[in-house]
Each structure stands twice: as structure tokens, then as C-alpha cells.
Amino acid sequence: MALDAESGTLSPLPDVLSHGLVAVSTFGLLSFFCSTSLFCYITWRLISWHRYSRVKAPTNQFLLLIYHLLFADIQQACAFMLNVGALRNNAILVGTPLCFAQGWFVSTGDLASSVFICAIAVHTFFSVVKNYRLPTKAFYCAIAGCWTFIYSMAAIGPIIHGRNFYVRAAAWCWINQAYGRERLWLHYFWIFVAMFSTILIYTFVYIWLRAKSRAGDISKQTVHGATPLMILYPLIYTVCTAPLASLRIYALAGHTVSLGWFCMAGTMIACNGWLDVLLYASTRADIVFAELPPSEETGLGTFVFMGRSLQEPGMAVSQGVQSESRIGFARKSQESVNTERLYSMGNISIKGEVIVTTTSVGDASIGRSRLGNETTASSEPMSTTWDMRSKKSSES
Template identity: 35%
Template sequence: MVLVSFSSALALICCITYHMFFWRKYYRTYPGYNQYLLLIFNLVLADLQQPVAFLITFHWIAQNYILAPTAACFIKGWLVQVGDVSSGIWVLAIALHTWYTVVRKRKVEYVRFCCSLVGVWGFVILLAIIGPIAHPKTYFVNTGAWRLGLLYFWILLAQFGTVLIYSSIFCLLRRRMKQVPPASQSASSAYINRAARFMVLYPIAYIAFSLPLPAGRLAVWNGAKVSTTFYCNAATLMTSCGFIDTILYTLTRRVLVNEIGHPVPP
């Protein structure tokens, strides 16, 4: 699953990048202005960090042991930290963006939107360097309170925050549909509502595939016994997020990319 997720996520990143630079002739407006597309691009870029981290597993298989602290251990821990946190933060960012466009019926200013993209990655990197600075040799070896505060807390915050945001969006849309008949809705409002329903698939997939691993960690800290088999299955699910998001993008691409109102090449 590491190889499948890595290959699919990398292929999707290359595909979106290629489209933004070489498919401009199909659009009257630069595709990079599509905020939905940029959010998904950053989410898949975050998903790519996880399988890259787990590719180091082949190093341990070749050595027939796992040794820490070592350079391989540090690199794997760093990439897992960045990948897990950034995936959760980007899913939460998608939820907030969807809420802003559906509830407020407004679009984020492009310059402010791009600054927010940079800010999210800056925040993720900040969380990733605090632990190694405080405990340079043991942070990625022992899973203690530092890892809880700098990793699993943000994963769980993103998951529960996303659930709350989309629950509020769902309730609001139901109330609006009762007040305004579908026939009287404008084309733009109908599209936004449709795009929002498609965007909810990404957080649902993220929560379903990433929740087991932090849940297992929390169970251990509460005194429960969690088997190695559970951790292997949970890690397999989490590292599959890149593959799942690639499938979702393939299925929702036409609706989401049409957000800028131009034809999508076949």
C-alpha cells in the first residue's frame, strides 16, 4: 500500500502541476486561480509525505532490524510528523473554505488565500521542529506527551473540527432548501452547494482512514493493550490516504475544476 499510495499521489501531483502550466489554452482564466484545485493539490502533497516515510521500511527489511536513534529513524519520524499533521490541517482547511463559500456565500481573496496556504505549511513545519529541538535524540524514539501535544492532538482536532464544521453546513443547507425551492436557486448557488457535497468526501475519507492509529495510541495511554497487528493495519490505512484522495479527485474532478466556469479537457 505504501508503493501504491506513493505512486498514485506522486502521479496526481505531477498531473495537476502539468495541467496548471500546460493546459492554460483550455481556460480563459489561469487554472491556478481555482481555490478548490489548490486545496486538493496541497492535501495530496501532504498525503505524499506519509508513504515516503514508510518507504524507509524497506531499509529496515534489508537490515533485518530497526535501530534508533539513527538518521533513518529521524527522517522517517520527521516525514510521519509532517505528513500526519499536514493532512489533518489541510482537511480542516478544506472544511473551513467550504463553510466560508457556502455559509457566507463569499470567495476568499486570492492573495489572502495564497498567504493562508503558505501559513499552513509554515505552521506544520513549526510543529515538526519544536519536538526535535527540545529532544533531538529521543523525540522520534519514545512516543510520550510531546508527541501527543505536537502530533496526535492536531490530528484529532482536525478530525473533530471537520465533523463539527460539516455538520453545521449540512444543517444550514437543509434549512435553506426548505426555505428556497431548488427551481429558484441561481446557477452559481446551485454549483457551490453541489461542489460542497463533493468536497465533503475528502474529510470523510481522511477521518475513516486516519482515526484508528491515534485511537490506538490513546487507548495505550489509558492502559489498554493494543496488538502489533492493529498498529500495522492502522498504519496501512493511514498511508493509503494518498491513493484514496487520488481516486476521489478522479471521480470529482469535473465538478470541482468547473468551479472557474470553463471547460475541462477530456
């Protein structure tokens, strides 16, 4: 298949690309550095916990979702960082391994980033609203299914159309403009589905938190700290991703888009990686930077906004709310809590056990009788019994 002028090699680069691709490459490099750094840090933590922890508990699901999002951001950053090759050669060379690699990373990186940001939104919904998390095996299968879907969407085109599938697409290499259906159904349709799903999910969580706050089920301080995050998460993702996606759809409809607009949109989407690192590392720091393996808890108490945890100390006790947790499809009602954790630190083992027992408050009874002008009232004072036992032992 012969390539048209808009899909073939472009040499030399016009001034708009010579300047515009510098910004795209710079932010792509920044995202690659930030995403790779945090990815390597979490990898080291996961290996350390697996090797040295005596208790082999399942890894926190939200941490694993961030881990896979970082891997997606690395691929996306690679795509835009490869524009350095075009700047060095002063040309976009079609038919080279560099062009094919860039097209591949654009397809996998953009789609993977959207899929896992949507997966984080779904996980947040079930953790905060439903107090539910998938069983470990089902969660791992879902992660594997996401990556299978992502790489299948990227591989179908080259398998069917061969080497002419990834060619120059305006300002960098991507899917040939002759394959408009493939651009839509293998890529941007799913990106828009993920984008609108993410916005709708966080909007629902925001409304739910406000309703719970008005009903008094959740403290206003906690809600006021969490609700900005429910706006911030989809906002950053949409601002970075929507411009390029919209321009591609606009061009797919037969309109002409200047190279300058593509450079602007490419710069914004290249910021996805370092913004994700900044956002999730700061708002979920208790999970991302935990020294010991974080618990499986991923609810509202694990969010951090402006450097402060959103869970108030003693909130569950002071409100006197009976807690419920559902793991898989099982529901457990708890009136007494017996929590035991065991961590290993070298040759020292520390075991902590906390037992809390509560006795319900006695009802006050008031009797009144009236005889003439005389009124008598008797009442029994409320009695509360609180027994807390804390036992800690250490052995070396």
C-alpha cells in the first residue's frame, strides 16, 4: 500500500515541529523519569515485603493498581519521549523501527493509562461506597484481563495490515490515517468510554459522600477532605487526555488540524505520568510509602489530602457505629474486634494484640405520677462499662 504525503516521511521538520516537539519530548522525559522512579521504588518494597515478612498477607489492591498504572505511564512516556529521535534526525522517518515503536507505545500507553485510571475509579467506588473488595484471585484475573485487552487492541492492527499500520500521523508516528475505523474502535472508543466512566463514578462518589455527611453518617471534616479528591482525580486525567483525543476525532471527521495544535495536545498528554505520580503519591501516601506491608484496607481512611489523613482518630468508637466489612461475597458483623498482626524485623519479632469489649448502655427509665400539685420522678442513671485490654509482648 502506497503512503500518501501526510503519512510518509517528513524531512526536514517544519519550524512548528522543531519547536513544538521539544516541549512534547521534555515532558515525556519528565514523566518517564518520575514514573520509572516510583515504579522501581514500589518494586523494591514488594520484593522486600515478600522476602522478609513472616505473615504472607495479600498485597494491598490499591497499591497494585497504582503499580500497574505507573507501568502504563512508562509506556506512554516512552512514546512521546521518542520524539527526541525526530528532533535529532530533523525528520520523521517512516518504516524505521523507531517509528513502529513509537506507534506501538502510543497505542498501548494511552489505552493502558485510561484503563487503569478507570479501574482505580471503580475500585474507589466499591471501597468507599460499598466497603467491598474483590477476592485476591479474582483481582489478579481482572488485572491480567486488562493487560490482555490492551495489548490485543494494539496488536490487531499490525497483524492485519502489516508494516504500514504504524506510520506518520501528523506530528509523530501512530496509526495510518487511512485506517480510520481502526483508530476509532481499537483505541479512541475505549479511551472515551474509560474517560466518561471515570467522571461518572467520581461524581457519584462525591454526591454520595455529601449525602452521608448531611445524614450525619460520616463526619463533615472527613467529607470536606475527601470531596476535593473526587474532583481532582478525574479533572487531571481529563485535562491531560481529552485535548488529543478530541483533535483525533475532529480530524477523523474530515477536518484539518494544524501541527501546532497537535504539539499542544501532545504536551498535555505527555504530562500524564508525572502528574499521576504527584497525585497518587501525595493523596495515598499511607499506602504508597508504607514501610511495612499496608493492610488490605482501601476505604476512606486511606486518603490523604494536604498532608493529613482523612480518618479521624477514634472516629469509629466515638460515633458508636457498628462496622461491617465484606470480603468477596461474605459479610461479617463485628461487635468485638480482635486484631492480631505479626511483623518480622530481622531477628526481632513483635506481636501486638488488642481486645476491645463494650457493654451497651442501660436504658434510663423515668416514671411520673401526679397527685394534686405533687409530681414525682424517678430515674436510673446510665451505666457504661468499658473494658479494654491491651497486651504486647516482644521476643528476640
